[in-house]
Amino acid sequence: MTDATALDDPTVASSPSPTCLEMIGVSKQFGGHQALEDVSITLSPGRVLALCGANGAGKSTLVRILAGAESADTGTIRVHGSEVSIHAPQDATRLGLSFIHQELNLVPKFTALQNMAMGADRTGRGGVLDLRSLRRKALQVQERIGYQVPLDVKVEDLAVSERWMVSLGRSLMRDATIVAMDEPTASFTREEAERLYSIIDELTADGVGIIYISHRLEEVLQVADDVTVLRNGRLVGSFAAADLDIASLTHHIVGREVAQVAHRAGEVDPASGPALLEVRGLTREPRVRDASLTLHRGEILGVAGLVGSGRTELARLLIGADPVGAGTMTLDGAPYRPRSPFEAIKAGVALVPEERRSQGLILRNTVSTNLGMASLREPGNKLGTYSPRRAVRIAREAVARFGIKANSVHETVGELSGGNQQKIVVGKYVLAGPQLLILDEPTVGVDVGARGEIYDIIRDLAAAGTSILMISSDFEELAICDRVVVMREGSIVATVPAARATKDHLTSLCFGTTEQEPS
């Protein structure tokens, strides 16, 4: 094992320990903004190097430079010991580098096989793509990763995790020796993540070197051999994963101590106050069946469940995104049955969707336009007119309040780091001033420091009387809730007060291995 200091040292290139990849002294500016400054990383064959850092630290930029998607201002890249120049994605592919970016570059209208075949070198006689051998190869790749995605289904009809597997499959079709994965598990279930970890074990056993970007620190420590931490585009250091724990890694990333999520139990009991939302027997086959819940004013109600348990579908019914099959809802005592998300927003109910990039943002528009999108109807604005000046002022306040890292509110959202894009989506709906805010996986892809800021925002909203429904697969973060309901197979099967909402208890309720909670 290479020791921590040697990893920092560019001269290690001449040492006998084999490396498959070195990036040395890489710098990159965007406009006046220094996204990377003199960053170096070293990856050895058969090892996993995690890149950690807060939102906007420069992780994706570093990987995009390696991929030939951006060009570095300065810096050297060595692959298997030889210096290389990577100007285009094809250069990277030729060198055996492969990438699964934060935004999967798949063609939705193409099938899984067609997507996997892209860029693979399988030309038969006459230079035509040899489809039969491509299919054979694709099946081999799937066998290797132990995951079958239907090859003839269009990518747009696949689940998010399956799309990701197609992207990984494409890498392996090209016989990559270095694979970089940018936040692979952000939208994975625990099971899918476990499967990925075993795929990574298979790959490293074959000598593949892996660059792994993730905000889930527990996972980083489980998967990685080495960890390189960036902060504001600079190298903080490189460490052996075995020498780190969550606290020390967090400290390296954020540069200060970060408090654990504190349980809310015992503060106040909003559940004793007036109900805002009552849901009775809500049904839309096949995903939501006879679901009932009560949400009080100023309450934070968590929704736990396995993926596929119907949580996102329930949220969609609550905002009128899908038609309700049966059941009733009342909001503030009056019948509530929105026919569209727009009607829901008018009634004061907003949903921060899980699929934020596609559903929550217009990447080509500016920060201020995106932040203003949900709140055009402002309580104080009687005419309901849209004032760009006012939008900019509100956006500036929001950027400060939510700690969004952007050069200005006029910056294009597509230029922001993934986590900062997510903060904008959350901010956009918070600015709409809803009386009920539904959050679907609010902190996926958000760094450890900013996560705490989002919890603070949620708590402040609740304290000011907003009711919160928070769907989360991170059962530890459900600690910020007053109560947690558990969804299984489309129904609410238990309601758990904060004090009993431990990770273990919630997990067993989700799997149905525990007696039901008395509700």
Ligand SMILES: Nc1ncnc2c1ncn2[C@@H]1O[C@H](COP(=O)(O)OP(=O)(O)OP(=O)(O)O)[C@@H](O)[C@H]1O
């Ligand atoms: N094409 C671009 N134009 C302008 N600025 C950019 C561009 N791409 C990235 N940046 C800026 O470079 C910085 C680093 O961004 P990067 O996406 O590498 O962060 P990251 O570490 O991957 O963050 P996250 O964890 O949120 O994904 C950010 O400040 C971002 O706004």
Ligand SMILES: [Mg+2]
């Ligand atoms: Mg990123």
